[in-house]
Amino acid sequence: MRGLAALALALGSALAVAWKWKRGLLQRKRLRVVGVIPARYQSVRFPGKPLVSILGKPMVVRTWEQASKATTLQKVVVATDDERIASACRDAGAEVVMTSSECPNGTVRCHEAVTKLLGEYDIVIxxxxDEPxxxxxxxxxxxxxxxxxxTSVYSTACTPLEHEHVEHRTRVKCIVDCDGHAxxxxxxxxxxxxxxxxxxxPAPFQHQPYLLHLGLxxxxxxxxxxxCRMPPTPLMLMEDLEQLKVLENGYKIKVIVVDHKAHGVDEPEDVAVIEQKMRELGLS
Structure with missing residues (x-):
């Protein structure tokens, strides 16, 4: 009887530990999610890009409409420092957060926007x-x-990249480890x-694709x-890629690979390509 009692006690303790571990894991699921679309008017290569017309609607509005269909997001906002962008988004029904013109990049603009929102969020995407x-x-x-x-603090998406685009410097490429981390x-x-x-x-990996980073x-x-408090890092500055600061500081980025053929608008010539794709998809 004592043996059974000891066994039951040990089993109960093990179950309690397992439940505690599982509860802790569930608490880290980070369920409250906000989507932020940073948009600035000034751009060296493409000034006014957020407001360029895509089949009659500003590109940033098109992006907001698509993002608003995601089911995991409790809220989607546009973060900008430009009243022209803000006005166009408000007219379309989007929530806008005005941010400082001193934001050095979209990540800092997202952070500032979230600090101004009511409510607490576990994840900011x-x-x-420019992904309408x-x-x-x-x-x-x-x-x-x-x-x-x-164990990851950041996640992003990549898609297979055609060989003829691998050397294009407007396309950001990614490599991942065997566990899907960047x-x-x-x-x-x-x-x-x-x-x-x-x-x-090379064989036996000949079906492995080059990966294009989608920017999420x-x-x-x-x-x-x-x-946002971390100082710039060498590779981040060399490549001009913000996500490298995450890796250089020893944190993990989880990467998913998806099939996504419609890439973003990097240059004015990309607008016609996007519009043609939208027509093919029956979007208006």
Whole structure:
């Protein structure tokens, strides 16, 4: 009897520990999510890009409409320092948060916007305003990837990249480890090889694709505040890629790979491509 009692006590203790661990894991699921679309008027390559017309609507409005379809987001706001952008978004029904013109990048603008919102959020997802065809499902998948990866502070999405675009420096590439965590991002050819020639991966990995980074940045809310206090890092400055500061400081980025053919608007010539894609999809 004593043996059974001891066994029952040990089993009860084990179950209590398991439940405590599971409860802690559930608490880290980070369920309260806000989407932020940072938008600034000034741009070296494409001034006024957020307001460029995409089949009759400003591009930032198109992006907001797509993001608002995501089911994991409790709120979607546009963060800007420009009244022209704010007015166009409000006219479309979007919530706007005015931010400082001194924000050095979209990440800092997202952080400032969230500090001005009522309510607490566990996750902040930075949605690039130049992705008018971003799929709501990709946003949801990116959020869930972070929710299901307690050791990661950031998640993002990539899609296979055609070989003819691998060397284009307007396309940001990514490589991941065997667990789906980012190892590096670059505007150059990534991965590279000793010949400097774009080609399929060697056997038995010949079906492995080059990966294009889609630009979604899904942050743990507490880490976002910490990130904005971190000083710039060497690789971040060399590549001009904000996400490298996460890796250089030893944090994990979870990457999901999705099938997404409609890329963002980097240059004026991309507008016609996006409009044609929208017509094909029956969007207006």
């Amino acid at each position: 930075n949605i690039q305003g 065809l971003i799929e709501p499902q990709i946003i949801d998948d990116c959020v869930r990837a972070l929710q299901n990866s307690p 190892m590096y991002f670059s505007r150059g050819m990534l991965p590279a090889n000793k010949d400097g020639v774009v080609r399929p991966f 940045a899904c942050f743990d809310r507490a880490f976002l505040a910490q990130y």
